[in-house]
Amino acid sequence: MTPAPSTVETIAYLKSLPAVRERAEQVYARAQEGHLKHFDVEFARLNDVAKFVVALIKRDYDAADIPNIPPHTRLRHFDVGQKDRIKQLCESWKGRVDTMETVRRLVDLVVVSVLLDAGAGDRWTFEVKPDNIQKVSRTYARSEGLALASLAMFKEGRFSSDIHRSHQVDGKKSPL
Incomplete structure:
Protein backbone atom coordinates (compact mmCIF):
# COMPACT_ATOMS: atom_id res chain seq x y z
CA MET A 1 0.00 0.00 0.00
CA THR A 2 1.39 3.40 -0.99
CA PRO A 3 1.58 5.91 1.87
CA ALA A 4 -0.45 9.11 1.59
CA PRO A 5 1.53 12.03 0.20
CA SER A 6 2.84 14.54 2.70
CA THR A 7 1.41 18.03 2.94
CA VAL A 8 4.49 19.46 1.25
CA GLU A 9 4.20 16.98 -1.63
CA THR A 10 0.48 17.66 -2.00
CA ILE A 11 0.98 21.42 -2.06
CA ALA A 12 3.86 21.08 -4.51
CA TYR A 13 1.66 18.99 -6.78
CA LEU A 14 -1.28 21.42 -6.58
CA LYS A 15 1.10 24.23 -7.57
CA SER A 16 2.43 22.23 -10.49
CA LEU A 17 1.65 22.72 -14.14
CA PRO A 18 0.29 19.15 -14.52
CA ALA A 19 -2.25 19.74 -11.72
CA VAL A 20 -3.40 23.01 -13.27
CA ARG A 21 -3.64 21.39 -16.68
CA GLU A 22 -5.67 18.45 -15.32
CA ARG A 23 -8.20 20.77 -13.69
CA ALA A 24 -8.33 23.06 -16.72
CA GLU A 25 -9.00 20.07 -18.97
CA GLN A 26 -11.86 18.98 -16.69
CA VAL A 27 -13.44 22.45 -16.81
CA TYR A 28 -12.90 22.67 -20.58
CA ALA A 29 -14.59 19.29 -21.13
CA ARG A 30 -17.59 20.39 -19.07
CA ALA A 31 -17.72 23.65 -21.03
CA GLN A 32 -17.75 21.76 -24.33
CA GLU A 33 -20.65 19.67 -23.04
CA GLY A 34 -22.48 22.83 -21.93
CA HIS A 35 -22.46 21.68 -18.29
CA LEU A 36 -20.99 24.69 -16.53
CA LYS A 37 -23.26 26.12 -13.85
CA HIS A 38 -22.15 29.73 -13.65
CA PHE A 39 -20.94 30.76 -17.08
CA ASP A 40 -20.76 29.76 -20.74
CA VAL A 41 -17.77 29.74 -23.07
CA GLU A 42 -17.95 31.38 -26.47
CA PHE A 43 -15.63 29.02 -28.30
CA ALA A 44 -15.77 31.12 -31.47
CA ARG A 45 -13.99 33.93 -29.56
CA LEU A 46 -11.12 31.89 -28.06
CA ASN A 47 -8.80 32.82 -30.93
CA ASP A 48 -9.41 36.52 -30.27
CA VAL A 49 -8.67 36.04 -26.56
CA ALA A 50 -5.43 34.21 -27.35
CA LYS A 51 -4.33 37.00 -29.71
CA PHE A 52 -5.13 39.62 -27.06
CA VAL A 53 -3.07 37.80 -24.40
CA VAL A 54 -0.12 37.37 -26.78
CA ALA A 55 -0.26 41.08 -27.61
CA LEU A 56 -0.12 41.96 -23.89
CA ILE A 57 2.85 39.68 -23.34
CA LYS A 58 4.71 41.17 -26.29
CA ARG A 59 3.89 44.67 -25.03
CA ASP A 60 5.13 44.00 -21.49
CA TYR A 61 8.07 41.62 -22.00
CA ASP A 62 11.08 41.35 -24.26
CA ALA A 63 11.21 38.18 -26.35
CA ALA A 64 14.14 36.87 -24.27
CA ASP A 65 12.08 37.26 -21.05
CA ILE A 66 9.04 35.34 -22.28
CA PRO A 67 10.19 31.90 -21.00
CA ASN A 68 10.71 33.44 -17.54
CA ILE A 69 7.35 35.17 -17.10
CA PRO A 70 6.17 34.18 -13.63
CA PRO A 71 2.74 32.61 -13.36
CA HIS A 72 0.00 34.90 -12.08
CA THR A 73 -1.65 32.97 -9.24
CA GLU A 156 -7.99 35.12 12.78
CA GLY A 157 -10.89 32.74 12.13
CA ARG A 158 -13.08 35.43 10.59
CA PHE A 159 -14.55 33.04 7.98
CA SER A 160 -15.45 30.26 10.44
CA SER A 161 -18.40 29.98 12.79
CA ASP A 162 -16.65 27.26 14.82
CA ILE A 163 -14.13 28.55 17.38
CA HIS A 164 -12.59 25.05 17.51
CA ARG A 165 -12.02 25.02 13.74
CA SER A 166 -11.06 28.60 13.05
CA HIS A 167 -8.99 27.87 9.93
CA GLN A 168 -11.88 27.05 7.66
CA VAL A 169 -14.46 28.85 5.55
CA ASP A 170 -17.90 27.50 6.35
CA GLY A 171 -20.20 30.15 4.89
CA LYS A 172 -22.03 30.64 8.20
CA LYS A 173 -20.11 33.64 9.49
CA SER A 174 -19.78 37.05 7.96
CA PRO A 175 -16.14 38.20 7.78
CA LEU A 176 -17.10 41.75 8.74
Whole structure:
Protein backbone atom coordinates (compact mmCIF):
# COMPACT_ATOMS: atom_id res chain seq x y z
CA MET A 1 0.00 0.00 0.00
CA THR A 2 1.39 3.40 -0.99
CA PRO A 3 1.58 5.91 1.87
CA ALA A 4 -0.45 9.11 1.59
CA PRO A 5 1.53 12.03 0.20
CA SER A 6 2.84 14.54 2.70
CA THR A 7 1.41 18.03 2.94
CA VAL A 8 4.49 19.46 1.25
CA GLU A 9 4.20 16.98 -1.63
CA THR A 10 0.48 17.66 -2.00
CA ILE A 11 0.98 21.42 -2.06
CA ALA A 12 3.86 21.08 -4.51
CA TYR A 13 1.66 18.99 -6.78
CA LEU A 14 -1.28 21.42 -6.58
CA LYS A 15 1.10 24.23 -7.57
CA SER A 16 2.43 22.23 -10.49
CA LEU A 17 1.65 22.72 -14.14
CA PRO A 18 0.29 19.15 -14.52
CA ALA A 19 -2.25 19.74 -11.72
CA VAL A 20 -3.40 23.01 -13.27
CA ARG A 21 -3.64 21.39 -16.68
CA GLU A 22 -5.67 18.45 -15.32
CA ARG A 23 -8.20 20.77 -13.69
CA ALA A 24 -8.33 23.06 -16.72
CA GLU A 25 -9.00 20.07 -18.97
CA GLN A 26 -11.86 18.98 -16.69
CA VAL A 27 -13.44 22.45 -16.81
CA TYR A 28 -12.90 22.67 -20.58
CA ALA A 29 -14.59 19.29 -21.13
CA ARG A 30 -17.59 20.39 -19.07
CA ALA A 31 -17.72 23.65 -21.03
CA GLN A 32 -17.75 21.76 -24.33
CA GLU A 33 -20.65 19.67 -23.04
CA GLY A 34 -22.48 22.83 -21.93
CA HIS A 35 -22.46 21.68 -18.29
CA LEU A 36 -20.99 24.69 -16.53
CA LYS A 37 -23.26 26.12 -13.85
CA HIS A 38 -22.15 29.73 -13.65
CA PHE A 39 -20.94 30.76 -17.08
CA ASP A 40 -20.76 29.76 -20.74
CA VAL A 41 -17.77 29.74 -23.07
CA GLU A 42 -17.95 31.38 -26.47
CA PHE A 43 -15.63 29.02 -28.30
CA ALA A 44 -15.77 31.12 -31.47
CA ARG A 45 -13.99 33.93 -29.56
CA LEU A 46 -11.12 31.89 -28.06
CA ASN A 47 -8.80 32.82 -30.93
CA ASP A 48 -9.41 36.52 -30.27
CA VAL A 49 -8.67 36.04 -26.56
CA ALA A 50 -5.43 34.21 -27.35
CA LYS A 51 -4.33 37.00 -29.71
CA PHE A 52 -5.13 39.62 -27.06
CA VAL A 53 -3.07 37.80 -24.40
CA VAL A 54 -0.12 37.37 -26.78
CA ALA A 55 -0.26 41.08 -27.61
CA LEU A 56 -0.12 41.96 -23.89
CA ILE A 57 2.85 39.68 -23.34
CA LYS A 58 4.71 41.17 -26.29
CA ARG A 59 3.89 44.67 -25.03
CA ASP A 60 5.13 44.00 -21.49
CA TYR A 61 8.07 41.62 -22.00
CA ASP A 62 11.08 41.35 -24.26
CA ALA A 63 11.21 38.18 -26.35
CA ALA A 64 14.14 36.87 -24.27
CA ASP A 65 12.08 37.26 -21.05
CA ILE A 66 9.04 35.34 -22.28
CA PRO A 67 10.19 31.90 -21.00
CA ASN A 68 10.71 33.44 -17.54
CA ILE A 69 7.35 35.17 -17.10
CA PRO A 70 6.17 34.18 -13.63
CA PRO A 71 2.74 32.61 -13.36
CA HIS A 72 0.00 34.90 -12.08
CA THR A 73 -1.65 32.97 -9.24
CA ARG A 74 -3.23 33.64 -5.87
CA LEU A 75 -0.49 31.56 -4.23
CA ARG A 76 2.14 33.99 -5.54
CA HIS A 77 0.11 36.91 -4.16
CA PHE A 78 0.41 35.45 -0.65
CA ASP A 79 4.20 35.42 -1.05
CA VAL A 80 4.56 39.12 -1.86
CA GLY A 81 7.77 40.56 -0.39
CA GLN A 82 9.58 37.24 -0.80
CA LYS A 83 7.85 35.68 2.25
CA ASP A 84 6.52 32.15 1.99
CA ARG A 85 3.42 32.78 4.10
CA ILE A 86 1.65 29.60 3.01
CA LYS A 87 4.59 27.48 4.14
CA GLN A 88 4.54 29.32 7.48
CA LEU A 89 0.80 28.68 7.79
CA CYS A 90 1.22 24.97 7.05
CA GLU A 91 4.07 24.77 9.56
CA SER A 92 1.74 26.22 12.21
CA TRP A 93 -0.61 23.25 11.64
CA LYS A 94 2.13 20.60 11.64
CA GLY A 95 1.43 17.74 14.03
CA ARG A 96 -2.14 18.96 14.63
CA VAL A 97 -3.85 18.18 11.31
CA ASP A 98 -3.31 15.57 8.62
CA THR A 99 -2.50 16.17 4.97
CA MET A 100 -6.11 16.06 3.81
CA GLU A 101 -7.17 18.66 6.38
CA THR A 102 -4.26 20.89 5.39
CA VAL A 103 -5.33 20.72 1.76
CA ARG A 104 -8.97 21.45 2.73
CA ARG A 105 -7.86 24.51 4.66
CA LEU A 106 -5.70 25.77 1.81
CA VAL A 107 -8.52 25.33 -0.69
CA ASP A 108 -10.83 27.27 1.64
CA LEU A 109 -8.27 30.06 1.94
CA VAL A 110 -7.53 30.33 -1.77
CA VAL A 111 -11.17 30.22 -2.85
CA VAL A 112 -12.36 32.86 -0.38
CA SER A 113 -9.35 35.02 -1.18
CA VAL A 114 -10.02 34.93 -4.92
CA LEU A 115 -13.71 35.64 -4.41
CA LEU A 116 -12.94 38.65 -2.22
CA ASP A 117 -10.57 39.95 -4.89
CA ALA A 118 -13.33 40.32 -7.47
CA GLY A 119 -14.06 43.94 -8.18
CA ALA A 120 -12.19 45.61 -5.32
CA GLY A 121 -10.76 48.18 -7.68
CA ASP A 122 -7.34 49.80 -7.75
CA ARG A 123 -7.73 52.17 -4.77
CA TRP A 124 -8.10 49.54 -2.06
CA THR A 125 -4.99 48.89 0.06
CA PHE A 126 -3.96 46.75 3.01
CA GLU A 127 -1.33 47.78 5.53
CA VAL A 128 0.89 45.16 7.13
CA LYS A 129 1.96 46.41 10.55
CA PRO A 130 5.53 46.02 11.83
CA ASP A 131 6.40 42.90 13.79
CA ASN A 132 9.53 41.23 15.11
CA ILE A 133 10.56 40.27 11.56
CA GLN A 134 9.30 43.22 9.53
CA LYS A 135 10.39 46.45 11.20
CA VAL A 136 8.32 48.91 9.14
CA SER A 137 4.73 49.06 7.93
CA ARG A 138 4.15 48.16 4.30
CA THR A 139 1.13 48.88 2.20
CA TYR A 140 0.01 46.51 -0.52
CA ALA A 141 -2.61 47.17 -3.17
CA ARG A 142 -4.65 45.20 -5.64
CA SER A 143 -4.40 41.40 -5.63
CA GLU A 144 -1.40 41.25 -3.31
CA GLY A 145 -3.10 43.44 -0.70
CA LEU A 146 -6.32 41.47 -0.93
CA ALA A 147 -4.41 38.21 -0.61
CA LEU A 148 -2.68 39.40 2.55
CA ALA A 149 -5.90 40.81 4.00
CA SER A 150 -7.81 37.59 3.36
CA LEU A 151 -4.92 35.56 4.80
CA ALA A 152 -4.97 37.68 7.97
CA MET A 153 -8.74 37.24 8.27
CA PHE A 154 -8.45 33.50 7.68
CA LYS A 155 -5.77 33.16 10.36
CA GLU A 156 -7.99 35.12 12.78
CA GLY A 157 -10.89 32.74 12.13
CA ARG A 158 -13.08 35.43 10.59
CA PHE A 159 -14.55 33.04 7.98
CA SER A 160 -15.45 30.26 10.44
CA SER A 161 -18.40 29.98 12.79
CA ASP A 162 -16.65 27.26 14.82
CA ILE A 163 -14.13 28.55 17.38
CA HIS A 164 -12.59 25.05 17.51
CA ARG A 165 -12.02 25.02 13.74
CA SER A 166 -11.06 28.60 13.05
CA HIS A 167 -8.99 27.87 9.93
CA GLN A 168 -11.88 27.05 7.66
CA VAL A 169 -14.46 28.85 5.55
CA ASP A 170 -17.90 27.50 6.35
CA GLY A 171 -20.20 30.15 4.89
CA LYS A 172 -22.03 30.64 8.20
CA LYS A 173 -20.11 33.64 9.49
CA SER A 174 -19.78 37.05 7.96
CA PRO A 175 -16.14 38.20 7.78
CA LEU A 176 -17.10 41.75 8.74
